[in-house]
Amino acid sequence: MNRPVDYSLYLVTDRGLAKERSILEIVKKAVSGGVTCVQLREKACSTREFIDQARALKAWLDQKGVPLIINDRVDVALAVGASGIHLGQSDMHIRDARCLLPEGSLIGISAESQEDALAAERDGGDYIGISPVFATPTKTDTAPPLGLEGVRRMRKAIRIPLVGIGGIGLSNGAGVMTAGADGIAVVSAIVAADDPKKAARALKKAIEKNGT
Numbered sequence: 001m002n003r004p005v006d007y008s009l010y011l012v013t014d015r016g017l018a019k020e021r022s023i024l025e026i027v028k029k030a031v032s033g034g035v036t037c038v039q040l041r042e043k044a045c046s047t048r049e050f051i052d053q054a055r056a057l058k059a060w061l062d063q064k065g066v067p068l069i070i071n072d073r074v075d076v077a078l079a080v081g082a083s084g085i086h087l088g089q090s091d092m093h094i095r096d097a098r099c100l101l102p103e104g105s106l107i108g109i110s111a112e113s114q115e116d117a118l119a120a121e122r123d124g125g126d127y128i129g130i131s132p133v134f135a136t137p138t139k140t141d142t143a144p145p146l147g148l149e150g151v152r153r154m155r156k157a158i159r160i161p162l163v164g165i166g167g168i169g170l171s172n173g174a175g176v177m178t179a180g181a182d183g184i185a186v187v188s189a190i191v192a193a194d195d196p197k198k199a200a201r202a203l204k205k206a207i208e209k210n211g212t
């Protein structure tokens with residue numbers, strides 16, 4: 001049986017926020033600060049560049065035992081042997097992705113409503129990204145924020161791991177965990193930080209404090 005995945009501090013990359021630094025450099029620092037799971041999210045680069053980047057990340061993350069999840073692109077996940085894929089409501093359907101991916105691959109699904117979350121659980125998702133918890137300039141084509149009350153509602157309805165995403169940082173990460181999430185997924189709080197290691201470490205401390 002596969003080891004349970006630690007989704008507690010989940011980094012989602014965004015090269016637009018990386019300020020001249022490479023994604024690999026940011027990921028290395030973030031993992032040394034305590035990030036437990038990494039999603040490579042590339043919205044504009046070529047397929048070849050996406051794959052090269054994913055391969056380089058995977059080679060480094062494998063040594064650290066940290067899973068690499070690919071955003072949107074099942075072909076890229078397959079090409080590099082990633083740990084899994086993250087799919088939104090208009091990406092490939094989970095059933096089709098399961099047919100294509102090797103057994104044991106992780107499939108995360110975005111849910112903006114309880115209905116979407118229940119469907120993702122029923123269809124065999126491994127975890128759900130509940131989104132957006134708070135408003136965020138990083139992604140604006142979203143439903144209105146769920147807020148902490150929305151996280152609590154989702155927790156009551158869903159058994160598989162829940163990861164909150166959207167507008168999460170040092171000031172509100174612990175609250176998301178207290179509301180019942182198994183992890184916080186962050187983009188700007190780490191990628192745009194001047195010191196991604198320090199930012200990850202501070203987030204880790206904030207959410208750990210919550211559990212002790």
Ligand SMILES: Cc1ncc(COP(=O)(O)OP(=O)(O)O)c(N)n1
Nearest residue numbers: 086087088089110129131163165185
């Ligand atoms: C952990 C996590 N949760 C939600 C999302 C959003 O995915 P999606 O709705 O497919 O939007 P894009 O990220 O593809 O723009 C996510 N990426 N990760």
Ligand SMILES: Cc1ncsc1CCOP(=O)(O)O
Nearest residue numbers: 136138139166167186187188
């Ligand atoms: C990818 C994604 N999906 C829902 S909100 C979001 C962006 C979250 O970015 P940030 O952590 O900077 O608010």
Ligand SMILES: [Mg+2]
Nearest residue numbers: 072087088091
């Ligand atoms: Mg998507």
